[in-house]
Each structure stands twice: as C-alpha cells, then as structure tokens.
Amino acid sequence: MTLLNETHDPALRSWVTSANAAGNDFPIQNLPFAVFRRKGSLEAFRGGVAIGDQILDLAAAAAAGVFGGEAGSAAQAGAQDKLNALMALGASAWTALRLALSRALREGAAEQGQLAACLMPQQEAEYGVPARIGDYTDFYTSVYHATNIGRQFRPDNPLLPNFKWIPIGYHGRASSIGVSGQTFPRPVGQTLPPGASEPSFGSCKRLDYELELGVFMGSGNALGAPIAITEAEASVFGLCLLNDWSARDIQAWEYQPLGPFLSKNFATTISPWIVTLEALTPYRLPFTRPADDPQPLPYLDAPANWAQGAIDVQLEVLLQTQAMRDQGQAATRLTHTSYRHAYWTVAQMVTHHTVNGCNLQPGDLLGTGTLSGPTLDQAGALIELTVGGKQPLTLPNGQTRGYLEDGDAVVLRGWCEKTGAARIGFGECVGTVLPARQV
Amino acid sequence: MTLLNETHDPALRSWVTSANAAGNDFPIQNLPFAVFRRKGSLEAFRGGVAIGDQILDLAAAAAAGVFGGEAGSAAQAGAQDKLNALMALGASAWTALRLALSRALREGAAEQGQLAACLMPQQEAEYGVPARIGDYTDFYTSVYHATNIGRQFRPDNPLLPNFKWIPIGYHGRASSIGVSGQTFPRPVGQTLPPGASEPSFGSCKRLDYELELGVFMGSGNALGAPIAITEAEASVFGLCLLNDWSARDIQAWEYQPLGPFLSKNFATTISPWIVTLEALTPYRLPFTRPADDPQPLPYLDAPANWAQGAIDVQLEVLLQTQAMRDQGQAATRLTHTSYRHAYWTVAQMVTHHTVNGCNLQPGDLLGTGTLSGPTLDQAGALIELTVGGKQPLTLPNGQTRGYLEDGDAVVLRGWCEKTGAARIGFGECVGTVLPARQV
Incomplete structure (x- = not known):
C-alpha cells in the first residue's frame, strides 16, 4: 500500500x-x-x-x-x-x-x-482503449447488487452461500471493450418470454447498464505463481470507470449453467483515464464487514486490507435520452453511491484470481461488478432501480424508463473528495444505445 | 463449405x-x-x-x-x-x-x-501456441456430456431447458493456454467438502481433463456485424485438440451464479498443429438430431449445416501415470469417441457467438466443450467415466484412478479415416500434472 x-x-x-x-x-x-x-x-x-x-x-x-x-x-x-x-x-x-x-x-x-x-x-x-487487454474478468463484489439481482433471478435464494467466502468472478469479452463515446446496436438474441415454453428470437427488450470500476493490472504474475494479498496492490496500475452493458432477457435464458455470455459480450465501455492507485491514497478507508459475516480465509486476509482496503470513490450514473438531447437538456442523475461499500477489495480480487496459479498480465482488466450501495436509490443498474422494470423511473421531462431505449446515453462519473485532500476525478464514461439491426 | x-x-x-x-x-x-x-x-x-x-x-x-x-x-x-x-x-x-x-x-x-x-x-x-489468442470461448456442445455432468451437479435437473435451443458457451482464460508439453501445478483453492458448512482451502482433490476440439477463427467480424450461418465456416481457419483441465471440487463451490472461473483458468492445453477445415472436407457427415428435439431457430439453421455440418474426427484420451513412465509402459487408452456426436456444429457456434453483435478476431479460439459420445465409455472426462470418482478406473498396471494424480500425463489424439480418403491426424496434445505448491 x-x-x-x-x-x-x-x-x-x-x-x-x-x-x-x-x-x-x-x-x-x-x-x-x-x-x-x-x-x-x-x-x-x-x-x-x-x-x-x-x-x-x-x-x-x-x-x-x-x-x-x-x-x-x-x-x-x-x-x-x-x-x-x-x-x-x-x-x-x-x-x-x-x-x-x-x-x-x-x-x-x-x-x-x-x-x-x-x-x-x-x-x-x-x-x-488505453491498453491491449489480454483478458478481461468481471467480478461481483457488491453484496447489495448480488442480493437485489439474485432476488429477481432466484427469488427463493437471492444470495448464494458462496458469496461471502469467494470474490465471485467470471471471464468477460476483451474484443468488445470500447472507450467512452462507444455506440453499439441493441443486441439481438434468444429470450424466453414470460409464460412461453419455447424461446423467441429478436432484439433485447430489457437492456441495462451496470455501474462498475475497472482495475488495470500492472506487473502481473507467472503461471503457477500466485500474488499474495500483501503484494496485490503493488501489482495494480490503476482504476477507471466501466459500464458493463447487460441484456437482462438474454441473460435470464442463457446463464445456466455456465454464466452470462451473449448478454454481456456485445459491448463494455470504459473511461479513457486511468487513475493510479497512488493518486487514490488519500481516499482509502477501513474495510468492514458485518460482525456476523464470515471472516476472509487466510489467503484473502491481511492487516493492510482491513486498515485501508476500501476506497471512497464517489460514483454516479446519469441518463440522457434522445429527446433530452434534442431539447438541449442535460443528463439526469439516476444514482449516487460509493465504491466504499464493496464487499471485496481490489487486493482480494487480485489474490483470489491468482490463487489457483492463473496468470495475470500487464494490461489485463478486472471489473468490480455493479457497485450498488446499501439503499435501493444507490443501485448501479436499472434492473435494481426499477425492480426488474416493474417500477419505471420518471425522468424530469416526463419520460419513463423501465430499461434503456434506443438513443439513450448513459454517463458514468467518479470522483474523490474529502476535507484535507484535493478533489480528484475520473472524467466520464459515456455510451449510447443505437437501434437494433433488422432481423 | x-x-x-x-x-x-x-x-x-x-x-x-x-x-x-x-x-x-x-x-x-x-x-x-x-x-x-x-x-x-x-x-x-x-x-x-x-x-x-x-x-x-x-x-x-x-x-x-x-x-x-x-x-x-x-x-x-x-x-x-x-x-x-x-x-x-x-x-x-x-x-x-x-x-x-x-x-x-x-x-x-x-x-x-x-x-x-x-x-x-x-x-x-x-x-x-500458434496464434495470439485475443479471446477464448468454451462451448458445451455434447448433449451426452451435459447430461452426464448435469446429473452430478444437479441430480434433479441434469439437462437444463436451454441446452437444445442455445449453443451454450462462456468466456475462458486466454493467458493460461499452453501448447502440448505444458505442465502445471495442481491448482489450489476453496472447496466445500461433503457435509461441511464452511469451505476449506487447499489443493484440488478432484482434478480432471476434458477432451475437446479447439476452433481457430480466421477472418472474424466487426462489432455489430454478425456472421450468418451460411458464411460461418468460411470464417474458420481450422481445428486443434484441446484439453480443458478442470478442478471439479473448486468448480462445484464457485460456479453459481456466474459460471466456472478458477476451476478452469489455471491451464488449458492445445495441440501445436491446426488442421484446416479444408483438409477435413472428406470426413464431413450429415448433422442429425433426434426427431423429438426442437429444430434450430432460423438463425442457426441452413441446408449445408444439415447436409454436412458434422465432422467425423475420431478422438481418444490416453493416460500415462508416473509409475507407467518409470517402468517404460506406454499410455493406456481411457476413451475413444468421435466429434460427429456433437449437438451443435462449428457453424452454429460461430453464428451464435456473433448474433448479438459480438466481434470475433483472427486467432480467437473456440472450444467445443467436452466431446463425450453416446455411451459412457465414450465419455471425455473422468467425472463421467468414474461417475464422480465413485467408480475408479483400474489401469493395466493395477493402479486406480478416480481423478488425476500428480505426475499423470494426459494424451489426446485425433484423426480421420474412411474408405476412399487418406487418413489424416491431429498429432498429440499432452499435458502433465505437477504437485501443488505448498500452502
């Protein structure tokens, strides 16, 4: 540290x-x-x-x-x-x-x-895109997101028993990662409509964003040589904003048993600027867990991780619809939260990823997973804010949104500020949904 | 074609x-x-x-x-x-x-x-490794494997309802792909021992191989521009042998809800030689499905896919333990099957992967998933052959194997032969398990 x-x-x-x-x-x-x-x-x-x-x-x-x-x-x-x-x-x-x-x-x-x-x-x-990203891994480090979304995918079993033991992660797609300003056509694919016994084919009807931070690896490790938790932060170059666009209807039908695939890999947008871990030093906070929760296993545990494993990056999501752009209206804020609420730290992600011998390389990207905070208005995705689309948001211009519509631009912002330190920011991460291709 | x-x-x-x-x-x-x-x-x-x-x-x-x-x-x-x-x-x-x-x-x-x-x-x-592999995707195209392994992970629900509609796939790790001759330490990680309420940390006790073919992409596609099934094979450079090493105990504890991660990404071994699709032309066969099964959705359907979507690559897995090597004994065969039994074709994998707009790039690698055949002795992994380790195999020298032990070398071979055509082969794909590091 x-x-x-x-x-x-x-x-x-x-x-x-x-x-x-x-x-x-x-x-x-x-x-x-x-x-x-x-x-x-x-x-x-x-x-x-x-x-x-x-x-x-x-x-x-x-x-x-x-x-x-x-x-x-x-x-x-x-x-x-x-x-x-x-x-x-x-x-x-x-x-x-x-x-x-x-x-x-x-x-x-x-x-x-x-x-x-x-x-x-x-x-x-x-x-x-600031690095050749050899591999991209997305984690799932917000217990609030995991619980909110788990409730919709598995109502009887929202938070799986491994969540509090394992920094859950999975491999994502490197080729479709773009930098702020990225546009992409609404994805097309298979979904199982409610009540149907056979899938339908067509454009996604439940398109969402996910508010995340990206972690760019620096020095990495050789195959078979894990990174100890005490060394993990020294291997990290810095953080960026990351929008893990998600097609919820495609995801629900495809994700078992091997995880999300086409519901995620059509586009991922990151901010151009990488803020170094060193720049974030003034904004470190103790890492905490509820008293009743399991303690991290020894390979994921270290005094420095408790002392200042969390980072108070304030995060917000803003939406600007096509109508708002046409009328010269600024983007409207949907969420304001902080990275401090994550259940697993940057060091724990890196160490867990390599504990089996897996090698990380310079320029590899880790996503934190959706950084929803403790209250529902701090949620980092529409599926949470609108309870699966059932409680649409009303925007200042009277438009409503259950999920994203064509022309919607999603803006992520991040910054750190506190008394006695300079305010620093991440800039913006903007992406815009284009209409689906004809099918 | x-x-x-x-x-x-x-x-x-x-x-x-x-x-x-x-x-x-x-x-x-x-x-x-x-x-x-x-x-x-x-x-x-x-x-x-x-x-x-x-x-x-x-x-x-x-x-x-x-x-x-x-x-x-x-x-x-x-x-x-x-x-x-x-x-x-x-x-x-x-x-x-x-x-x-x-x-x-x-x-x-x-x-x-x-x-x-x-x-x-x-x-x-x-x-x-013959290409810079930008992204590696592993599919799950054998209905026999999906059923055999599903029965062990989900006894009440072995074959999920999406299997016969979607060529299920997920993103794997590119950095840890090695070429034949690869050695790797037995992975270490979290597992949930039978009957335990909390996980343990230690070396994998259920290490397995998976017999697969790898598909190297050729010309690829731009983001947002899918590859139609009629064009899919022209975008494929060729096939290799692929061993998707798997830590079953780590997999069982980590895989929900986002899929396999550390249970797979410690090593993947491929053969050095890529056999071009053109070389495989004489060994093409009609692609068939049981009459009661759903027909592929239109985007996955094409006359040429029915006419000669399958490929009769004969495949075998051999095992040579350390004791066998020490005594100069040749590797012993565990399995003999054929790629012809796959439920989804190469073209269907490529088209499904891109239907949402995801871009494939030259040198990207797709795995077929474990290519188990219709009978249990044609299974492509020990978890199937030994029924989750409960029915160990007895080797010719009297040793037994439920899962892999340190020093075991797994050899994959593939070849095509038929009357009226030359016999062609894939060479070998060999990998050897080293002891776990001390933890």
Whole structure:
C-alpha cells in the first residue's frame, strides 16, 4: 500500500492554471493516464497525462528528454500507443514518473517551458482503449447488487452461500471493450418470454447498464505463481470507470449453467483515464464487514486490507435520452453511491484470481461488478432501480424508463473528495444505445 | 463449405517419403499449420506445415520465393511468429496456399530441390501456441456430456431447458493456454467438502481433463456485424485438440451464479498443429438430431449445416501415470469417441457467438466443450467415466484412478479415416500434472 507523499499535498498548484480550478477532475494531485491523438486525425495514439483541461503528451515529453532516470524510462514506456509497457514496469517506475510529473507541472517548475509545448487541449483529443487487454474478468463484489439481482433471478435464494467466502468472478469479452463515446446496436438474441415454453428470437427488450470500476493490472504474475494479498496492490496500475452493458432477457435464458455470455459480450465501455492507485491514497478507508459475516480465509486476509482496503470513490450514473438531447437538456442523475461499500477489495480480487496459479498480465482488466450501495436509490443498474422494470423511473421531462431505449446515453462519473485532500476525478464514461439491426 | 478438390485425392504421394507411410498423421492430404523453432534454441518461432515426420518452414520457403501470387502472400503471412496474419487473410488465401503446398510437395514436383532445404525433422522442433489468442470461448456442445455432468451437479435437473435451443458457451482464460508439453501445478483453492458448512482451502482433490476440439477463427467480424450461418465456416481457419483441465471440487463451490472461473483458468492445453477445415472436407457427415428435439431457430439453421455440418474426427484420451513412465509402459487408452456426436456444429457456434453483435478476431479460439459420445465409455472426462470418482478406473498396471494424480500425463489424439480418403491426424496434445505448491 502506498503512503501519502508530496504528490498528494492539497496545497500544490500547477502552472497549467485550469488544473487549479475548484471542482476540476484533473488537478496536479491526480495525474491519470490515457492514450490519445488529435480528434479526427490519423496520428498514432500515444500516452498522455491529464492536467486541468489539457493533456501532457508523453511521447512529446519523452522525445524532448524532459524526464531522466527511472521517470524517463517510464515516460518512454508510456509514449507508446498502448500503456502496457508502462504498466509492466511496476510500482517503483509509476511512482517515479508520478513524482517527476508532479514536480515538473508545479507552479514555478523549471520544466514549464519545455512541457508547455507538449500540451494538447482535451477538447481537441480523441481517446483509445488505453491498453491491449489480454483478458478481461468481471467480478461481483457488491453484496447489495448480488442480493437485489439474485432476488429477481432466484427469488427463493437471492444470495448464494458462496458469496461471502469467494470474490465471485467470471471471464468477460476483451474484443468488445470500447472507450467512452462507444455506440453499439441493441443486441439481438434468444429470450424466453414470460409464460412461453419455447424461446423467441429478436432484439433485447430489457437492456441495462451496470455501474462498475475497472482495475488495470500492472506487473502481473507467472503461471503457477500466485500474488499474495500483501503484494496485490503493488501489482495494480490503476482504476477507471466501466459500464458493463447487460441484456437482462438474454441473460435470464442463457446463464445456466455456465454464466452470462451473449448478454454481456456485445459491448463494455470504459473511461479513457486511468487513475493510479497512488493518486487514490488519500481516499482509502477501513474495510468492514458485518460482525456476523464470515471472516476472509487466510489467503484473502491481511492487516493492510482491513486498515485501508476500501476506497471512497464517489460514483454516479446519469441518463440522457434522445429527446433530452434534442431539447438541449442535460443528463439526469439516476444514482449516487460509493465504491466504499464493496464487499471485496481490489487486493482480494487480485489474490483470489491468482490463487489457483492463473496468470495475470500487464494490461489485463478486472471489473468490480455493479457497485450498488446499501439503499435501493444507490443501485448501479436499472434492473435494481426499477425492480426488474416493474417500477419505471420518471425522468424530469416526463419520460419513463423501465430499461434503456434506443438513443439513450448513459454517463458514468467518479470522483474523490474529502476535507484535507484535493478533489480528484475520473472524467466520464459515456455510451449510447443505437437501434437494433433488422432481423 | 469447401468441396473436394485435387488436394484431397487419396492417391497423392509426397517426395517427403515419410508422408506416404500408412497410419502417419501428416500425409500430403493434411498439411496442418503450427509455429515452431529448433528445440532448446532462442530462434524466432515461425509458421510451419507438417509433412510426414518433417516440418516445412514457411519463413524459409517464403524467403526462397518458392510460392507466387496469393499463395506467396499467404506463405509470407504464415512466416511470422504467430499465425494471426495468415488467419486474417481469409479462406481464398488459405485455399491458394494449400493448393500450392500440395503441388510443390507431390512426387515429381519441380520445387523439390528448393523445398527440401526448408525442412526440419519434427523431432528436432519445439512448438509455440500458434496464434495470439485475443479471446477464448468454451462451448458445451455434447448433449451426452451435459447430461452426464448435469446429473452430478444437479441430480434433479441434469439437462437444463436451454441446452437444445442455445449453443451454450462462456468466456475462458486466454493467458493460461499452453501448447502440448505444458505442465502445471495442481491448482489450489476453496472447496466445500461433503457435509461441511464452511469451505476449506487447499489443493484440488478432484482434478480432471476434458477432451475437446479447439476452433481457430480466421477472418472474424466487426462489432455489430454478425456472421450468418451460411458464411460461418468460411470464417474458420481450422481445428486443434484441446484439453480443458478442470478442478471439479473448486468448480462445484464457485460456479453459481456466474459460471466456472478458477476451476478452469489455471491451464488449458492445445495441440501445436491446426488442421484446416479444408483438409477435413472428406470426413464431413450429415448433422442429425433426434426427431423429438426442437429444430434450430432460423438463425442457426441452413441446408449445408444439415447436409454436412458434422465432422467425423475420431478422438481418444490416453493416460500415462508416473509409475507407467518409470517402468517404460506406454499410455493406456481411457476413451475413444468421435466429434460427429456433437449437438451443435462449428457453424452454429460461430453464428451464435456473433448474433448479438459480438466481434470475433483472427486467432480467437473456440472450444467445443467436452466431446463425450453416446455411451459412457465414450465419455471425455473422468467425472463421467468414474461417475464422480465413485467408480475408479483400474489401469493395466493395477493402479486406480478416480481423478488425476500428480505426475499423470494426459494424451489426446485425433484423426480421420474412411474408405476412399487418406487418413489424416491431429498429432498429440499432452499435458502433465505437477504437485501443488505448498500452502
């Protein structure tokens, strides 16, 4: 676990003045990574760091030789079209680069002249998926989500007996992961209509989002060599926002006995920016469990996991329908919750994933699962908020939603704030539903 | 669907005389692909084609300019360290290369002089995983396996109602796929011992293999653009042997509600050689279903799928324990079955996978699921052969096996033979269980 250091000092200010604005997601205490290029261009993607409303181009900074030593090697690795090489360097290199960036972007830094030439306004940029994702695993770490959704799929047995012992996870689809701005046609497939004895074929009628965080692996492990829980966080590069789009009617018919498949793998959207674990240090909280719940088995247990295993990332979901866009109305908030409510920590996900010998690689992505909070208005999916579509939401413009309709844009946002620390944010993760293809 | 052509002529003979030996897996009618290098060397892997007991080095043949036109481009693509570029070229290029290889390797071919210099004996080679596998999906296409294993996991409900409508599949782990010769430590994890109310942690006690075929995707599809069943086979590069190692005790405790995870992702072993769909043309058979079973929904239905959707690949599983190796005893056969018994075809797997818009990419791997045949002695896993370990097998040397023990090597073999066609084979897929790490 990283400790607070000079890069977290809330008094730091940047010579990129937009970074000092209150409520801004990307102050100098954040320094998240993405891959970007000029919007609409055929330029190569390259790594960048968000600072205020600008992107620091790591390829340009590396070419200019701004950073030396370990930070310089890290900047060079981060200059590529995907961040895998930077992720593979490990925690010492990430820390060195963060410190060098923090010092060079501070007010009065000697590097201002060189680095000012390496900035691009975020509004002129487009982003790519930040890593070659070798494997994508989705977990199921909210006991509130598991209970809410379990009640609908298995009314008599909502929370399965393994939930409080195992960080339940399953493999997802890497090829269909897209970056914020992704659009996708409403999926088509088999469903079993209520009361029917044979399935129907057609477009999904119960399309949903899932509010999650994504965890990008850094250094990984060799096959057969698990990552101990005390080492797990050092292997993690950082977190992003993740929308695990879900076709509930397809899921209900297909998911037994081998789990969700076509109900999930048509699209997954992530935010472009990866906020490093080090940037999240000020927002760590004790990890707690109800007193009556089982204690984690020893391989999932560690003092540091109790002391500060949770992370208070505040999360919200907003919806903007086509009608709202047409009328110039802003997206409306559906949910506000926090990652602090998760039942299993980042370290527990990583350690459990590798305990059998499975190898994680730099750039692999873990999803936390839907991060529903303790109360129903903190739920991270429509299936929970609308009780399976039976209690539709009424939006400010009078439209109602049981599930998503064509043209709906779902916006995820995340940020951390507390007294005595700078507010940092994740930016946005936006995805839009297009009409199904004709079948 | 490809048609019989001159490359399938059983009368063809090669100037590589070992290819003409009876019972040999790699006659000139086969021509499967792998990536290889000299054993124990640091040479780059490159594509090769099996012919008798030799490998034709595609990098050397391409450098020598033996092939021209489309076949030459395909040989160049196949010269790389992974076969993804060749796979991405599509069926026309694969057919052109196969025809050129067949003609150049025939007795009397003018290319003999040039190509003889491009051969390496297979016994001097080592192999790599033949493609960068972006995503790995495992299906569940044997109704016999689904029923046998379902009876043990859900005695009152062995075959779920979706099985005869949906080619059930789930995402597996790409990073832990290894090539024949793979060894792995017995996995460690959580299990719920019989009668216990809380899980235990330790090494797997019910380690199993699963006899499968792997399907390597060729040209793939864009996100949102499904592959119609009439186009599905043209998108497939070829088939290999696949062992989906399974920890049954870990699986039983973890698999609900999201499917198998750590019980499968510690290792998956494939054969080095990929036999192209075109090579399998002579062994196609009608696809049949019991008269009372539902007909496939229209998107999974096509005349060609009925006419020759099945493939008569004969398959066997052999076991060699450590004691057998120590005493110089050959592996003993546990199972002999055929892929012809599968309930869903290759084309149906591909089309179902993409019907929701999911994108498949060149080099993606689909597993067929355990290919158990209609009778219990044709079962493709120990959990079926030993009825959950309760009826252990007695081996020729007197040892017994309920599940796999440390040191056990599992050998998969596959081949096709029939009157009027050449016998072709898949070679072997071998994997060996090492002791668990200390916990």
